[in-house]
Amino acid sequence: MSDTPIGVVVMAYGTPASPEDVEPYYTHIRRGRPPTPEQLANLQMRYDALGGTSTLAARTRDQIQRLTDALEAKAPGRFVVTIGQKHAAPFIEDGVATLADAGASHVVGLVLAPHYSGFSVGQYHERAAEAATERGIGFTGIERWHDEPAYRAFLGTAVRDALGTLPEKTKVVFTAHSLPERVLAGDPYPDELWASAEAVAIAGGLNRWAGWSMAWQSAGATPEPWRGPDILEVIRDLAATGRADGILVCPQGFVADHLEVAYDLDIEAQKVADEAGIAFARTRVLNDDATVLAALADKVVATAAAATGS
Structure with a gap:
């Protein structure tokens, strides 16, 4: 060597x-x-x-x-x-x-x-x-x-732990940072996010549609379209339709407690959930x-x- x-x-x-x-x-x-x-x-x-x-x-x-x-x-x-x-x-x-x-x-x-x-x-x-x-x-x-077994195991444990604090009828929503639609044509990012979310959901026994889904967050403030649905829209929709009593956000695309997690989720998304009358939590992140x-x-x-x- x-x-x-x-x-x-x-x-x-x-x-x-x-x-x-x-x-x-x-x-x-x-x-x-x-x-x-x-x-x-x-x-x-x-x-x-x-x-x-x-x-x-x-x-x-x-x-x-x-x-x-x-x-x-x-x-x-x-x-x-x-x-x-x-x-x-x-x-x-x-x-x-x-x-x-x-x-x-x-x-x-x-x-x-x-x-x-x-x-x-x-x-x-x-x-x-x-x-x-x-x-x-x-x-x-x-x-x-994203396919590192240790990371997927970490996400799975984080989901299970957080679900224990929420109502039985809770939906898990996996999120990541939105990107402009113009850069996502042919880009592997959405497919990789789906693959990791699906792997964690299957390992955790979550039912598709009723048990889990994907959403996006923290889109930039620009006129062009960004990938959605936005997590804030999903929270409001779940509360309005009554399909869930709680929502658990797993920010799988983020690996540290920072602005997109500590503000966009812990403060902004929590406020939207409170106003909509639905229980809310998010999983811990890697750090x-x-x-x-x-x-x-x-x-x-x-x-x-x-x-x-x-």
């Missing part, structure tokens, strides 16, 4: 580090176009409801530390791990540069999103691969891990679960071995 380390860039969406960073962060998301005062106020209001900023930065650090510890236990001294973010420093390119400066001969990319979409995960890998090429080192991306992060470490080790032959 070579003494040259293998680099691992763990890629995340990014989040503002402080309230002062919200506007430049939002501007970066909008590709350099500053948000309107109304858009900025709306986003800041959501962060204020969570204490000023998202918990994503801390959750991501915890996940990376857990992955680093697992890799060190499996292959001492073999891997050097760092973060690269899409919309906040350190950016993806910064992460790859850090690994190159550390002497990495090859970089494995892991995105903290289980399901592949060219619009999201694909763009992360493209940026990392380009940065690695510029530094003269190889890059291999892990495109998906730094040791079992799943150890399984992802195994995936990194196997990917590195296939790419480098060592």
